[in-house]
Amino acid sequence: MTYVSLPNDLLIEILSRVPGKTLARFRSVSKQFKSLISDHCFLRLHHNRLRDSLFVISIHEPLPNSHNDFYALLHKRSDTYSKRYNFIVTNKANGIVHAFTVMFGCRNFRMLSSYHKLLCFVCNSGIYLCDPMNKDLKYLHDSPWSPLCFNRSEECLVSFGFVEATMQYKVVKWPHDLDESRRRRLPNGLITTWKKFNKLEFEVLNIDIVGNGGLKVSPWRRHHSPCSYLLQLSSQVYVNGFIYWTTSDFQIVSFSLQDETFSTVNPKPPCFCLDIQGSKETRFFTLSGSRGNLWMIDNDVTSQTMEIWMMDESRDGGWAKIHKIDLGGTHSNGNDGRVHMLDIRSDRVLFKLSSTWSTWPLFCYNAKSSTLVNCGRVFREYQLCHSTDGLLSLHNLDTY
Template identity: 25%
Template sequence: MASNSGNHVVPEDVTVEILSRLPVKSLMRFGGVCRYWYTIIRNSSFITKHHDHHNNNVHLLVQYYNFDTEKFAFSLFPDENLDSVPLLYHELDELQMSRDPLYVLGPVNGILCLFNGGDHVALWNPTLRDFRLLPKLQENSPPYFTINWDSFAFGLDPLTKNYKVVWIRYFWDDRIDTLYFPPIVAVYTLWTNSWKMIEIDLPLNQPIDSTFNDGFINGTYYWMTSDNSDMYMIISFEMGNETFGMIRLPLDFPKLPWEGLTVYNDSLIVILYHPPMEEKYFEIWRMEKEGLWNKQLTIGPFLDIDRPLGLWKNGELFLESEKTQQLLLYNINTQETKVLGPRGYEHCLKVLNYKQSLVSLKGQNEFREVYNSSNMIREFCTS
């Protein structure tokens, strides 16, 4: 694409279009041999274009429990039809992220947020195998406070394009033996690599759950919950202005137990289930706009199903087996169930619709890829 004199014989817009169609592994190799290509590949607009390109297919990334090593792990299904054996991605010992339980949020532009159930939070790009362990939260709570519950949000500020993590920490007041409100709320920003406390009241006097009960769309994070009168509501957090909000569900919304809130095709989806019995039915509802919900379908009956885990392409539904805790894929049209293999442990099984990403978590550091005949060695250097 370039002559020996250094003059580029291919217009830059054509070069960008060609490069945007290539997998990340190829781009990293090209960037290591040509400074011009490297400059294009590390450009933020190119990174977004590559992630959103239709050639960058969605793959299934599964968080599961490896019973052989007794550790949490992630595996990627390389085949879009989920017919191939999943590839082991990583076990997270070196970052002290293997403690039970391991919570996963995202992905947002290919980045995941991980919480080990203690005081370690990390960001991870599985494509680049790029980790960033976040600073510990220093909340300076009174000595009679005991940590009771942690909830999180993870997203991207649509204006600044800065990644943010929201940490909501609830405390138990040992003096009066009750949960203390309001919780402490802190926001981490990737650019500053630091936490800041924000003075804000959550519109809810009970903890928010962040396990298959949340989703991020267009700069806003959402959780589904209920108040003390068992009225359903959705709590929101806008990443741009860092404010909370609340969406109350209609009064005629079904009073069935909710199994979770998720995102599908840029819409909020709520999955309800009929009270536990031998045969289970699930209802799938979609929010058309604030205050307007439509039931998409009811599926079932199911035997030996513990819970739904999310939606896949063409409306297929991921399920967890009650007996084996294996990951299953249910085809709504054919009503056939496929066993995918990975197993959970105490509701740790999680499915993620993942696309390759060039987003780096190294701040001002750049990376070079060095290849030999058998493997790839990563070197980091300060720009």
């Protein structure tokens, strides 16, 4: 048999289009293959060329099956009683691709997407990495300083994302008192808010991609950075290496995962520049990160209209209004006015309305026909995540 050696450039063109599971086996073909496949430049090219897979993550709480279960639920004994939650990851092509169970005592959980294969699952029992492609879930060690992942308002204290320049994931844990846009009345009758931070102390966990497709987890480290903003934890979203928040004084603040620094986003979306007196009292502003873009959703409860703005630095003014949706008749009992956008395309928007119930109403807007379709109710934690096929494997996780 005659062995033909292909140039590296041609090999890279071919291998960068091979699915991750198949490509992982090619490391054993030759030293040349192993060297090419382990190179960070190749990993970046492979990620960019493979099409995203859209996953739906739903969380189900099984019904109690014993007298003790009912007793614990009725008396809300979450401090002593652990409930089982079933997590199901599905996609259109393969149906159920991953199912796992986690035990914890409260109803706090959050799924954070990095848009680079791995997801981060946060619950009361800790932080997990989730690989929906390879059907795997791994626990990350707790921070030695602050093991809690949610504050007293049940808002998530954890952010997660991917830094393409350094090919590493980062998990960031924020202090419990970071968010205070809520106004409080003091005993003397005065209204006050929490003070701003001159320097914000937070914790960072690096997860580096190593040459063999494995992951190396560093120890937690504390970091200080100037941050004179009243960040609202409930608004945080991740887009292209940055974490974004809104503030109580109508600003958008960004945090660079690469540089670990804060800055404000300018210009503001036009809906933030309206007269504060009266017009914003019935408005709910929600950030969303979808398909590599930052979105601002302006929901006017009085007029029952929702505007969707996209940050576009190439345009004059920096923002473009993409959709204006009539929400007439959708605000049933239990809705608090907040909108959670799950996915958006040029002609369709999928979103759910926040509710105090265990299930939330789900809607699909068709821009071509200007129609709004009620898709029923979904579980409170029901998210769409885009994950790209790749070489990473949680089976090869090196933890400090």
